[in-house]
Amino acid sequence: MEKATFAGGCFWCMVTPFEEQPGIHGIVSGYIGGTVPNPTYEQVKTGTTGHYEVVQITFGPKLFPYEKLLELYWPQTDPTDGEGQFQDRGTQYKPAIFYHTEQQRELALQSKEQLAQSGRFDKPIMTEILPATIFYPAEDYHQDYHKKNVKHYKEDRAQSGRDEFINQNW
Numbered sequence: 001m002e003k004a005t006f007a008g009g010c011f012w013c014m015v016t017p018f019e020e021q022p023g024i025h026g027i028v029s030g031y032i033g034g035t036v037p038n039p040t041y042e043q044v045k046t047g048t049t050g051h052y053e054v055v056q057i058t059f060g061p062k063l064f065p066y067e068k069l070l071e072l073y074w075p076q077t078d079p080t081d082g083e084g085q086f087q088d089r090g091t092q093y094k095p096a097i098f099y100h101t102e103q104q105r106e107l108a109l110q111s112k113e114q115l116a117q118s119g120r121f122d123k124p125i126m127t128e129i130l131p132a133t134i135f136y137p138a139e140d141y142h143q144d145y146h147k148k149n150v151k152h153y154k155e156d157r158a159q160s161g162r163d164e165f166i167n168q169n170w
Helices: 011-015 066-076 102-118 150-160 162-169
Strands: 002-007 024-032 052-059 096-099 128-131 135-137
Touching (some): 002 066, 011 052, 011 150, 052 066, 052 096, 066 102
Parallel strands (some): 096 128
Antiparallel strands (some): 002 096, 024 135
């Protein structure tokens, strides 16, 4: 098993594209990259801890290689927005790929360069490629939020503009 960690704005919306894929063994919403040990959601959402909201995916690379995770990751985000994602603004919502190995770093950089060269976007790709640091799981009520709070999740996602952007740009 390997781990992959992705930031793409609200972590609730980053779970569904990856779940139920063959070779995905778990997805945990959480926080990475900051300076406060064991941060809470209330602390992270202020944007003052340095953490990103992320999903950490445990996967079997033989069945679902890291490259396929990257292929799924990019179309969930606006990679040209380095100030947040959709309605979620601030450093805690910036898009980033956190690599766990040198191979992941190289593959992430290659995929970012391919996207930049594709001509899909007129603006630069702002998604950061960063080393994974200590990962802190989010509070239990954030795990599988889309299943536990279906109505609120659907309303929040609809208001975010994420799906409209995805449909127009991907």
